Amino acid sequence: MEQMVNVFLFGKRYQVPASATIMEAMEYAGYQLVRGCGCRNGFCGACATIYRIAGDRELHACLACSTQVQDNMYVATLPFFPLVKEVYDIEKVKPTEQIMMQLYPEIYSCVGCNACTKVCPQSLNVMQYIAYAQRGEYEKCAEESFDCVMCGICSSRCPAGISHPQVAMLARRLNGKYLAPHCDHLDQRIAEIERGDYVPLIEALMDKPLEEIQALYNNREIEK
């Protein structure tokens, strides 16, 4: 017999297998999920969830797909959080401090409570990456925020009304496009392809009889 625990889904008690994730517990209880379920493996941020264990005063946050249930866990899902997403033209913006001031000025109202960091289900140092964004240090902000799944839990706890995931998104795009070192070998290869340098090679390969291609494939040298 499988070990069971009590969970309270939106306050209502269900008995579910102790090994289940919160998402599996909801399905075990009979919910057919539409919202609040995405990749089911911690990458998409669809299943932000808050919970509290009976007897504990603290509210915790997690992703329902990758958090195991506990006995006497009170659960409420947060399947959508209305973040602020400002619209901009990536070709026209510049990676200066100015752009954050213009698009997300509320980041400068951060009171340093660190609630965002404490609540992040990815254990990111959220307040730190906001600090980098304030200073226009987009490379650092990008690196610090890289594992963000944009679930929005941080923003749900922010007294300053910051949409942290969107701030980080902007920083990463600025970094990727403008600040990261330029890749010359990529440009060179594209120029060669555009000149048609590889057309004869590929066409010759495609025209070969099957046995010849098979022989080429089976005997090709593999880079160490």
Add this chain to the structure above:
Amino acid sequence: MYQDPIMCQSAEKVAAARAENVKLDPRRMTAEEKDQLLKTYHPDYREEKFEVLKAGPNRGEKVPTELARLLQAHSRITADQIDLTKPDYTCDVLVIGGGGAGTSAAIEAHAAGAKVMVVTKLRMGDANTMMAEGGIQAADKPNDSPAQHFLDAYGGGHFAAQKDLLCKLVSDAPEAIRWLSDLGVEFDKAPDGTMITTHGGGTSRKRMHAAKDYSGAEIMRTLRDEVLNRQIPVVDFTAAIELVLDENGRCCGAVLLNMETKELKLALAKTVILATGGAGRLHYQGFPTSNHYGATADGLVLAYRAGAKLLYPDTLQYHPTGAAFPAQIFGALVTEKVRSLGAMLINAKGEAFMNPLETRDVSAASIIRECSDRGNGVKTPAGYAVWLDTPMIEIKNGEGTIAKRIPAMLRMFGKYGIDIRKEPILVYPTLHYQNGGIKITVDGQSQVENLFVAGEAVGGIHGRNRLMGNSLLDIIVFGRNAGRNAAAKSRSVTPAAPTLAHIAAFDKSLADAGIETDAVSPQLLPDYARRENVLKG
């Protein structure tokens, strides 16, 4: 830490053999060995799990039984339920699907000046793209070439790829990387800008570009942000449940279903792009899957009913390294990048039983052999598994490599108390990718005029097996291609009167073939809810 005594004992053997195993470079199998292995152990060769279609464009060909049931099913609607004179949405290009292919298509169609709209069953970005971890291939290094990339992919796909599609895939690859980079996607680079690239299974050159092990997520969130910046209308939680054809049989829209309210809506367009993704959530042969919640082959069903032919729908990719333990992540993807970085596959006795960088189908079949006939699997609650010896990564590449290069894997196992820097992990094949799909020409169009297809819903680009890193590439190259071509085509199209006559016609072909079924399709979502003694209807 592993608690189970059998696992602990076996893990100790793996640890004891590590110092010797790490020095090995097991030889690659010969072509004959691979053929024999696949025929004996690969799930695609289990004839009893397939069914020959009796109706529709692929009549006489076999597909997985679960897919046959959906392809030879009735529509969720009848034609008289929809007033085709009153569309709720009209646009030039209707994109169905909000994953990597759909968003790439939408961006390019928008850039070409078309009025575009995206409908997506869940949220934009809820897609297999988001979950692609390892990387994206492009032959952009001096020792590499698009021809070499072609040879790797063509051979890896068992010489079955549509050559013109594969040629486009490899030739457009470097430009696809630059497009993403220009949108702000952060690829792993050396300080001088050189791309940091690794091998994938079956590659002969190190051409795997990555963004740590969040490669797909980084691409997806950037494309999503760009769609939002362009203010392209996105209707989410809305599935396409039937295509609309005009009186001349050309695709001109779709019937939509609000996933929450069940309200039906009608979208009419000049051209349509299907980018609905894969089928992992159909759980072929009872396999777990690494796929997204919405991966239920909807696009294949819609296109098939409208008259489009499928190519290689009988070939699926079982990713060799799905998580086999703990239960909470059963079937989840363990990126191939773990092996690219040097982790080897080790059996219960501590033996490195194969070269870890064979193609996916060969690796999966080899693991299944180890866990079945050879009896060298480790017993787990769900069956048997082999080890993937992750601590080797830091022996080979230095301490800190795992946190830096595969943080998602470190986190995924860390949540359940397994430190992959110190302990190996248990893996078994998981249903990962639909190699086959809707047949297209190189412009991205299916056999139904004005119905374009992109991404995992397409069949033929990869042949009968796909290499790691060629799917993220395919969604970008063929997503953009479909977007541009659908936008261009929309300028010259004047649809005739819309009809849903194909629904009744398909029903008739089912009846003519003697098929009696209650099934309706597309499936839209898997049903994991436990229902005991619930009210019906």
